[in-house]
Amino acid sequence: MANTVIGNTIVIDGEISGDEDLTIRGTVKGKIALSASLIVENSGTVEADIETKNVEVSGNVTGNITSTERVELKSDGRMVGDIKAPRILIADGAVFKGNVDMER
Amino acid sequence: MADAPCVIGRGITIKGNLSGAEQLVIEGAVEGHISLKNHLTIKETGRITADITTHSLMVHGQVSGNIEANDLVSLSSEASVVADIKAPRVVLEDGARFKGRIEMDVELPPGV
Numbered sequence: 001m002a003n004t005v006i007g008n009t010i011v012i013d014g015e016i017s018g019d020e021d022l023t024i025r026g027t028v029k030g031k032i033a034l035s036a037s038l039i040v041e042n043s044g045t046v047e048a049d050i051e052t053k054n055v056e057v058s059g060n061v062t063g064n065i066t067s068t069e070r071v072e073l074k075s076d077g078r079m080v081g082d083i084k085a086p087r088i089l090i091a092d093g094a095v096f097k098g099n100v101d102m103e104r
Numbered sequence: 105m106a107d108a109p110c111v112i113g114r115g116i117t118i119k120g121n122l123s124g125a126e127q128l129v130i131e132g133a134v135e136g137h138i139s140l141k142n143h144l145t146i147k148e149t150g151r152i153t154a155d156i157t158t159h160s161l162m163v164h165g166q167v168s169g170n171i172e173a174n175d176l177v178s179l180s181s182e183a184s185v186v187a188d189i190k191a192p193r194v195v196l197e198d199g200a201r202f203k204g205r206i207e208m209d210v211e212l213p214p215g216v
Contacts (some may be wrong), residue, residue: 007110014120014136020113030120043147 008043024059042076055085057094067103114149122154130165148182161191162201 003021006012010026017033024044032038032046037054040046044059054070057077065071067085075093084101111125112118116132123139130150138144140158143144150165160175163183173191181199188205191201 003111004113004116004132005110006112007124007128009126010110010122010124010128012118012120012122014118014122016116016118018113018116018132020115022113022116026110026124036115 006044040077109143109145114147146183 003023005023006026006028008025012028013030015031016028022034023039023041023060024046025041025082027061029047032048032050032052032095034052037053038050038052039056040059040061042058043098046060047062049063050065053068055065055067056074057079058074059077061079062081062094064082065085069085070087071083071085073079073090073091075098075102080097082099082101086102088100088102090096101104109129110124112130112132114131117137118134120136122136122138125141127142128140129145129147130152131147133151135153138154138156138158142205143160144156144158144179145154145162146165146167148164152165152169154169156169156171158173161171161173161177162180163178163185164180166184168186171187171189171191175191176193176195177191178195179185179188179197179200179202181197183200185201186203190207192209194206194208
């Protein structure tokens, strides 16, 4: 089954919830709650509080991330907000401002 | 990639406003407003409670809300729709369940 992709030109203002993987190439403002993986691609812009299992950020994220497994900030990712997750990776080149909490 | 439509999968629920300019396929649930400048497809598993403004629309699933389209609105035989539809072209297939008003912008012949 094709995963959900929020395309380049799509703007969502509100709340997204679900139990399948989500890829964001467009813009999402509000709140994201997933029991699966979230990928914010290069062109993606997220201004939202995020609750999910895994997050991979290559785009722009403004908001707090709470993850039950893993948060990865890729080298082209830019994020402002707090991250709370058992495993957090920040790649060389990533821009990040906020608190990191790895408490399990 | 640009040609592949954006898909909202069946496990996804969106509450709020959704807008865009590319083709969109909805298999999940959307509550709120949808505003699209392209073709929108609502699959059998799609459940929409929203006002929809779009270029064209194909419904196989459930929609409740008002629909306004610049071109064709088509309700397939699996569709279940409670809405007021305003569009130049509206197609109801045999089997489609529909309740609401349809306005096709017809030019009434003189004297009517």
